[in-house]
Amino acid sequence: MLGFLLQFPRASSRDQPWSGKTRWLERRVAHSSGGRSKTLQSSRGGLGRSSKKRWALSGTLADASGRPISAGQGEMHNGETTLGPSGSAAPTTTTAAVVDAAIGGGQNRLPRERPVSVAVAGRNQLSSQRWSKIVCTIGPKTCSLEAIYQLAEHGMNIARLNMSHGSHEWHHNVIEKIRAVNKSGKYNIGILLDTKGPEVRSGDLKAPIKVARGQRFIWTVRRDIPPEQLASDFPYITDVSYDDFINDVNVGDILLVDGGICSFVIVEKRGLDVISECLDEGVLTSRRHLNVRGKSASLPALTEKDWDDIRFGVERNVDFYALSFVKHEDDIIQLQEYLREHAPGQTPLVLAKIESAQAIPRLRQILEAADGAMVARGDLGAEIPVEEVPIVQEEIVYLNRAMHKPTIVATHMLESMIVYPTPTRAEVTDITEAIRQGSDATMLSGETANGSYPLEALTVMDTVAKSVFHQEQEGLLCAALSPVERSTGATLERDLLSDPMVSMTEAAASLATGVDAACIIVFTKSGRVASLVSSARSRCPIYAFTPSESTARKLTLFWGVTAFSLEFCPDPEVTVHRSLEELTRRGLIRKNELAVIVSDLLVRDDFSVDSIQVRRA
Ligand SMILES: Nc1ncnc2c1ncn2[C@@H]1O[C@H](COP(=O)(O)OP(=O)(O)O)[C@@H](O)[C@H]1O
């Protein structure tokens, strides 16, 4: 048995909050136009890690059996086995069987409580070599138990609930079904609640309207128009969800429907009506996004409806909140404070949706405050010039990586698959680029919510994401695996270097490459250590073992991490053995393969030690 150990004694501050105060990396230069700033393309070096970041592999050797120093000092709880006898459902389990078990009928076939309850099997996991994660929006096409199970089976890691649509009852039922699929023991699906935010939408229509170029169209905030009159007469008239629309727009403004499906120029304001003329023809359907180019609605980021929806999320302990139309870091801080006060014991991640023109000048501060971000390219591309969206996307992904925070790239990723069963080449390239940039997750919206080919779209995204992994294996450079620059002298670096766990996790990733390890194993309570290993972008899978199911669900968002629920045993050596046994049983590591283990399990009552070990399975 080969074994060595790097160890770092420390006081009992074990798991730190997820969004430790890190400073951003100064890599932007002021850009004169419109007071905004732009990214400078930075050279990120090759795939090798900078020697500055490499830990010297000196440290106390473990004993020949790889037994760490505290082994034997803790109590051995015989019989307190925390790993289940069979773990996940067998890959051959039918959908019907799992669904049956999930809803309570299959107790004899699938144990309802599994100590290792979290997803690993099959296509959902990195055993099939996908680093990046997939978020699927649940909608009318995918809200049945069967459909959610199938999404899980085809690779969904996180289910997104868009609070712009659907009643609380509808969302409650979906959450119950996701929980049921999780309870089946085979999958670990995180739940993301996406707030409606201060978005402006058109009203409900009886039927879609085809609008031709030059045609007059009236947008109204009158609330007394009989529904049969809306959109029925020429010139067409439809209502707008936001009363101040009439004050926010001016003659000459360009109004975009769904980010540009069709567009209008405002030609007149008359009382509560705004008269427009169609510039780009298209079809208007119910509850479409309305954006005025270059302007954000003058509404608070958190509306009354949002607070109501957040209370709904707290009651159901959702894992992520994506806050729409964030304009200022205070929006994020307000929600985080609310959750601290009203959701004690819950530690959901608050993600900033970057989609508002007003967010761009404060991007740095917003990302710093949030636990992660979503590049919401639909609204973003309507509020800022569309050609700037890729620049903002790359910047967000890069900065979040520098701050060890996850990014979701969202919207239009496989838009054509709402209607067609195959993707365009441009869509495939878009997904590939988002992953190569290093985003933690890519998202499907209408493709899974109400498209004709939800499973096909998910399969394409899954396949493309896996292909990035294979490209890298073939030696093609992948920016996602390059280290982010932390050596600019910026305050960010000082903050990072003052946290030894950051350097340790980078060392673990580097060590895993150096010894050609099959995987990195992390023991983590809050998930923070696993998130740090994730952001070090190792080339091998990261298996995180945690006693908290909620932490396991949050880790669904992080690049390369597969999480397992596992009760930690007082004797850390037992816990390590159980994890290795479990991975071996699942075929995720083979006998004699090496694993790098990052752990703070070496504990006496008042003493914990951070360690990196190399062990053979
Ligand atoms: N919970 C839901 N109930 C009904 N329809 C939904 C729901 N979620 C999504 N949809 C439909 O799927 C479409 C695409 O989803 P998404 O991109 O999340 O919405 P949007 O772009 O409208 O914010 C929506 O426009 C809507 O028609």
Ligand SMILES: C=C(OP(=O)(O)O)C(=O)O
């Ligand atoms: C993800 C987005 O937000 P939503 O679907 O809520 O409008 C977007 O605008 O790209």
